[in-house]
Amino acid sequence: MSPGQKGKERKNMQRALGQVTRRDLLTMIGATAGSAALYQAMTTLGHARSSPYKGPVNLQGDPGAAKVLILGAGLAGMVAALELRAAGYEVEVLEYREKAGGRCWTLRGGDTYTELGGFRQDIEYAEGNYFNPGPWRIPHHHHAILDYCRRLGVRLEPFIQRNHNAYLHSTAAFGGKPQRFREIATDFRGHTSELLAKAVDQGNLGELVSDEDKEMLLEALRINGVLDRDFGYVKSQHTSEFRGFQSWPGGGANAAPRPSEPIASDDLLQSGLWRWLGEAETVNHQETMFQPVGGMDMIAQAFEREITDLVRYNTKVISIKQDETGVTAIYEDTASDAEPQETRAEWCICTIPFSILGQIENNFSDGMKGVIDKVHYAGSVKFGLEFNRRFWEEDEHIYGGISYTDLPISLIGYPSNDYLSGGKGVLVGGYSQDAGAYQFTAMAPKERIRKALEYGAIIHPQYRSEFSTGASVVWHRVPWALGCYGTWNNRKADYDRATRFDGRTLMAGEHISYLPGWQEGALLSGLDAISRLHDRVMNG
Template sequence: MNLFTRRHFLTQIGSFAGATYPAMMALGLLKSAPVHTMDWQGSGQGKKIIILGAGLTGMAAAYELAKLGYQCTILEARDRSGGRLFTARNGATTEETDNGKSTAVFSEGLYFNAGPSRIPHHHQLTLHYCKELGIPLEVYNNINEASYYFSEGKGKLANQKIRKREIHNDMRGYMSELLFKAIDSKQLDTTLSKEDAEKFLEYIRAEGGLNIDNLYKGTARRGYSELPGSGTKTGNYAAPHPLADMIGSGLANPEFFNVAEYAIELQMTMLQAVGGNDRIATELGKKVGRNIRYRTEVTSIKNGSEGVTITYTDNAGQHQLQGDYCICTIPLTVLSDIDHNFSSPVSRAIDKTAYIQCGKIGMQFRRRFWEEDEMIYGGITHTNNLLYQIFYPSNDYLGKKGMLIGYYNFNDRAKQVGDMSYAEREKLAYEKGMLVHPQYEKEYEQKAFSVSWHKTKFSMGGWAIYSDEERKSLYSHLLQPEKQVYFAGEHLSYLNGWMAGAFESARSVVTALHARVSDQRIAYPKVS
């Protein structure tokens, strides 16, 4: 069987040096966020644009439209901007459909990103806006081999925390050993010449850390049982975990697949806004804030032959607002319950598009024990229980207090946890977190704040998800304007769940609307 060819293994290998965003740019290690400009010709002639939602898409659209001479009014149901770009700090509030309101009570200066927390280095448009708005960035340590795998269940390695580097290197070593044997004994037809096959075997030997007999017996890569030091202290590394024990303990199950770290969106270097990602929303809000009407809940969207009429409610009652055009960024799960006169294909797309269920909890600790005791600086611990992931902060290293994201889960796990009360979620995060970090008992300060996005009012989901077939059917109907209404948001991009998706959609819609108003043939180009 032909499993290996030149095409299979000739891949590019690269790495980034960790540094702050300005330093990386100065050293030429990161591009200066080049993006296509929005310097379109023509004027909006004062046309009135009603934008529904003051999330990233809505504010970015208003920001760009204002440059072109449009009058924008943004209606936002919440009392803050940003939408799902939400950093929870002291005094932050959330409201869920069956849990009511919750207010965060954290020490001053502590926070966690309850919404988007990471910026991939190649999301150039997000970086562009950070640069244009003067938002300082810092490295987000997404991948950390010092963090843990914790498999709750049966098996010799179950119910104990194991450094990721141990599992990763042991698995890589055993796979390399097996592959080396198969190729060396010609049990696999690689279609390689003898010379190329020998080079490939040499690569496998190095990649897996095989010994002189081409066997995997462990290396220093997996960590030391006794660290090297001065004098004659050479250091010792423990014997590798047996392959059967890793598999039998569930450490080869989907929860522990390493493929997520291979995804281009999660490859290093990743970045975050210094002080919380809500700074992106805050700085955008400074540009367009005078046009935002907060606590205005849209109840009706009606297209007319010459314009659009929006009905909304606020503390003073019900009102109507008329505009020439409307840009609707409301999540489709929320829009589905709003009265409208859209066509049947558009209505069906709104009603049928699904959003992922997901949730996070932030927990405050009096001491950063993960750094002081366990040498974990950033990164993620993975479990197979309801927590799924524990995130360690990538800021304020060696500070006095700290915040952990006690869980970040999706789908069925998120549903189960989302059905709990706020107090029950905190109890779950504490008890399951104790299995990994017994320090919780002494260091946890009983300060937690959880968000289940699929139950959060005005969001009702984490981000849109589509099958390939739904991209052709549901998705495609929302890419075109519905008379005077344009739809926009991360749900109308191929960057679902990322801030870049919101920004790309905003620019695309601004271009389409301006082309229509100014009677130009212009199109927003794709970023390569």
């Protein structure tokens, strides 16, 4: 880059600094300074919050003969059932599926899944392999779900979110060739640090940096940006210790390493690959993250073991009516041709997703009905692709983590378990949201798998020869959810109404939380609902 070009670039940065938004500032801090600085900045600006869970719920007092009807045996419903029974309530749970867990769901070999449209998938993974269509990771600060895993004996292992040896990929950059994460991350940090350091050194930031802080800031940029004494980001042994070597250090003859050439700043910026550098810096994706050993539904199974005698499975609720003394639910047994039946309780906790609840006959208030109708559910598609060998480890030395791409599959997730085990392995062969998921929603399962393989082979050519079998779940075609998670058009106006008692019913679930799509949100919502219900029972 010529001196004139560099000067122009510095002026553009100065101009941008005067118009920076909170989001821009956080992105810059995260990309150049890392997660600790980002978290501190987010806390200062009011964004970052740990889970408010403080420990086991304590429901004091005898509820007498009060009965609670819980609709739905997802995590919100099961934690409500578990704690209410412990507090002395009579509890009955109605669950649409043949098993509990809701979106805490795992597919294994021998399972079958039929989506809307009658498309059936027979899962043929090898023994021990699995795929989590819904949640697949647990942040370290989601205290409620971690506590229940501890209390219920669910074994956890680390989930690798960021892998410096995974790929970043754009069809429009570098001839469509994937780039290693560490190269993009190091070069982006180096080039931006060089630009900022020279702007500081030449006084171009004006009053943004005090004279006292100038030298300290320059030293910080030099160290963190891997800059030389002249604040340049250049090819060297030192930069290669971060971005990787052209020829790696070895042993014996001709073992000396050779430094690698950084990507030019213009090429790097134009590539757009830097857009994914902050994915693992958001507080819900920072290390350490966890996953249950053996599949996410190990959590559902642990809850289910505690409350299975309270659950009536294969029950499709078709009517919910409440009066001054209780709530009546009418349901069909989907496993038989029996006539509809009904059950009644003094109170109800309804965890049915609003996408389904809006289609069930009810006499909720007009205000509650209005909120139910306005909450939409995000589209999402996820692929679980099994291959005959773990080529990502054997050929490319990728152990866990995620590669990102601008292809419709959005990402490829590598398993965080059974490293170096040989044999077949399952990748998350794509995980797309909303608009990116819609094209797959319209396809039959076999066509979806074909497209996922086509896209994935652009990043991993081994797809073509190593594919064994696969499964996919498009959440708008999941009969018991009709979407991935709840999204609010106007949370400020509607959320408070959704959390209030409606007659003798309280709503709960991930949609009644500020953690949409996370299991923590479901648990916190369920615990909040039973605490308020118990207070109502005790105090009238």
